[in-house]
Amino acid sequence: MKILVCISNVPDTTTKIKLVNNNSGYDKTGVQWIINPWDELALTRALLLKEEQGSPITEISVINVGTKDTEPTLRKALAVGADDAIRVDAEAKDAYYVAAQIAEVVKNNGYDIVLCGIESSDYNGSAVGGMLSELLDVPSVSSVSGLFIEDGKVKLNREIDGGTQVLATETPFVAIVQKGIALDPRIPAMRGIMMARKKPLVVLPPADIEALTEYIDYEMPQAKSACKMIDEDNAGDMIRLLHEEAKAI
Amino acid sequence: MEIYCNDEHRLIRSTVREFAEKEIKPIAAELDESEEFSIELTRKMGEIGLFGMVVDPEFGGHGFDVLSYIIAVEELARVDSSQAATVAAHNSLGIGPINEYGTEEQKKKYLPDLCTGEALWGFGLTEPDAGSDSRGTKTKAVLDKGEWVINGSKIFITNAATEITLGSTVQAITGDKDGKKEYSTILLEQNVSGFKAIPMHRKMMWRSSNTAELFFDDCRVPESNLLGKLGEGSKIMLSTLDSGRLSIAAMGLGLAQGAFEMALQYANERKQFGKPIAKFQAIAFKLVDMATKIELARNLLYKACWLKETKQPYAKEAAMSKLYCSEIAKEVADEAVQIHGGYGLMKDYDIERFYRDQRLLQIGEGTSEIQRLVISRYIGC
Numbered sequence: 001m002k003i004l005v006c007i008s009n010v011p012d013t014t015t016k017i018k019l020v021n022n023n024s025g026y027d028k029t030g031v032q033w034i035i036n037p038w039d040e041l042a043l044t045r046a047l048l049l050k051e052e053q054g055s056p057i058t059e060i061s062v063i064n065v066g067t068k069d070t071e072p073t074l075r076k077a078l079a080v081g082a083d084d085a086i087r088v089d090a091e092a093k094d095a096y097y098v099a100a101q102i103a104e105v106v107k108n109n110g111y112d113i114v115l116c117g118i119e120s121s122d123y124n125g126s127a128v129g130g131m132l133s134e135l136l137d138v139p140s141v142s143s144v145s146g147l148f149i150e151d152g153k154v155k156l157n158r159e160i161d162g163g164t165q166v167l168a169t170e171t172p173f174v175a176i177v178q179k180g181i182a183l184d185p186r187i188p189a190m191r192g193i194m195m196a197r198k199k200p201l202v203v204l205p206p207a208d209i210e211a212l213t214e215y216i217d218y219e220m221p222q223a224k225s226a227c228k229m230i231d232e233d234n235a236g237d238m239i240r241l242l243h244e245e246a247k248a249i
Numbered sequence: 250m251e252i253y254c255n256d257e258h259r260l261i262r263s264t265v266r267e268f269a270e271k272e273i274k275p276i277a278a279e280l281d282e283s284e285e286f287s288i289e290l291t292r293k294m295g296e297i298g299l300f301g302m303v304v305d306p307e308f309g310g311h312g313f314d315v316l317s318y319i320i321a322v323e324e325l326a327r328v329d330s331s332q333a334a335t336v337a338a339h340n341s342l343g344i345g346p347i348n349e350y351g352t353e354e355q356k357k358k359y360l361p362d363l364c365t366g367e368a369l370w371g372f373g374l375t376e377p378d379a380g381s382d383s384r385g386t387k388t389k390a391v392l393d394k395g396e397w398v399i400n401g402s403k404i405f406i407t408n409a410a411t412e413i414t415l416g417s418t419v420q421a422i423t424g425d426k427d428g429k430k431e432y433s434t435i436l437l438e439q440n441v442s443g444f445k446a447i448p449m450h451r452k453m454m455w456r457s458s459n460t461a462e463l464f465f466d467d468c469r470v471p472e473s474n475l476l477g478k479l480g481e482g483s484k485i486m487l488s489t490l491d492s493g494r495l496s497i498a499a500m501g502l503g504l505a506q507g508a509f510e511m512a513l514q515y516a517n518e519r520k521q522f523g524k525p526i527a528k529f530q531a532i533a534f535k536l537v538d539m540a541t542k543i544e545l546a547r548n549l550l551y552k553a554c555w556l557k558e559t560k561q562p563y564a565k566e567a568a569m570s571k572l573y574c575s576e577i578a579k580e581v582a583d584e585a586v587q588i589h590g591g592y593g594l595m596k597d598y599d600i601e602r603f604y605r606d607q608r609l610l611q612i613g614e615g616t617s618e619i620q621r622l623v624i625s626r627y628i629g630c
Binding site for chain 2: 032034071072075076079184187188189190191193194197
């Protein structure tokens with residue numbers, strides 16, 4: 001059984017974003033790039049599954065659609081434990097473009113399970129996983145917080161209002177995973193970093209696909225206004241400020 | 250640092266940073282307060298591979314270059330000097346001499362365990378009367394019936410008295426040659442009869458690292474425990490210290506980086522006179538000076554690593570790095586406390602621990618004065 005984990009290369013979540021080029025992009029200078037946190041959890045779960053005794057998982061691959069700049073992120077995935085990596089050599093233009101590129105690779109390589117993070121922490125589109133399953137014409141399960149293989153059967157947990165839904169599905173399928181799929185992302189060990197040097201990182205030319213959307217303009221959210229702390233004994237001050245400054249009453 | 254660092258160096262940095270933030274930071278203050286050496290944390294550091302980083306995989310190591318190891322130490326010290334000290338001392342002083350001078354047999358016997366984090370090894374050089382002047386060494390080793398008989402004592406030996414310490418490399422007088430004392434280094438295992446390793450407590454700094462006094466009372470070890478050749482002790486000691494200086498420098502650099510980040514964050518959050526104190530030039534300029542010193546220190550240290558890696562002479566640059574990184578650690582930690590004001594004097598803030606921890610760096614593995622002496626000889630004084 002082969003697992004493919006889709007990896008998005010995103011700015012570290014503490015990055016301060018500065019818009020450039022008439023707000024059509026952001027300054028990437030000095031940005032620390034990481035594996036999208038949900039994808040990292042997906043990879044961790046895949047590795048745990050493979051390490052189980054008698055596991056049917058034989059191979060874990062990771063894939064990213066991106067330029068050469070994303071290779072350190074893929075190399076980290078290899079250091080964590082993925083067996084091989086694929087980079088589709090193209091700028092990730094939009095969710096459809098990425099999903100369609102990955103779909104081409106999946107069609108040619110026959111993965112049994114494809115894992116996608118529920119969203120990427122940069123664009124938060126939540127679109128690639130669903131599009132990918134549609135393009136592959138395979139089942140997809142969203143908001144997956146548990147992935148198990150019992151007697152060769154795949155079981156998935158989904159968090160729903162007030163409880164957990166348990167699903168079974170045949171392979172191949174796409175699981176769109178969220179927090180809970182693994183407790184903590186795995187930190188690579190030095191040995192893993194060393195071994196990653198020799199693991200294959202295959203670069204594929206992009207398929208001839210057109211993006212459906214284009215990013216035109218970004219806006220920074222308004223800065224949070226300062227918070228005024230009022231002593232609990234001075235309720236009168238609060239009413240005055242709500243009336244005079246906030247004009248809420 | 251693009252000229253010295255590649256993608257793998259950056260991955261090592263982010264990996265060790267993540268580990269240190271997750272596993273060390275939450276318990277560093279508590280371990281410092283209780284003066285506790287943590288076997289569990291040492292084991293975890295071993296699990297991610299922080300021991301034996303530059304050792305050949307054939308002997309259980311990971312086969313990285315010097316800079317990779319230095320970056321790892323730097324990132325540990327950015328969070329906690331005690332754990333950085335455990336790693337730096339074990340790699341540079343414990344593993345280093347065995348890796349550099351050990352016979353094939355000695356390497357095979359000791360290195361695989363020492364590279365796991367399950368066992369530690371000390372380096373016994375300093376004595377009560379032999380600090381900067383190692384010629385004051387009194388510990389003696391005499392050959393008797395195919396065994397070295399060792400008598401004497403050592404002090405301030407890192408990692409030498411933990412429950413997982415396997416032994417120490419001991420420098421001892423092994424004879425006289427042309428009126429000069431002849432020094433050799435001998436491997437001594439912890440369980441040898443007549444040997445005692447006593448942990449030293451009530452330290453001002455590095456309180457959760459292990460520091461020991463060693464006592465040798467007719468300790469007998471096989472003749473084959475000689476490390477390197479007879480009379481090579483001074484050479485082994487000097488080359489070990491050259492290499493060790495890089496890791497102490499990394500500790501200074503990492504500590505300075507951590508102190509700077511704390512000061513910057515505090516200065517942006519702390520408001521006085523209606524705005525964050527970072528917006529006042531008096532504070533901003535302090536932070537600028539800190540950042541500039543750190544940048545210079547990193548350039549110097551990484552250059553020294555590059556020289557070592559490319560097999561060029563690096564002793565001068567190693568001494569300069571140790572001197573400069575440890576001195577800026579003092580300056581940066583001092584100004585970081587100043588920026589924190591009264592809060593910086595409280596144990597609730599990590600900067601208080603950093604301020605204490607930096608103080609060793611200008612003393613250990615050659616004082617700042619000895620570094621200047623070493624450098625002066627290289628620049629033609």
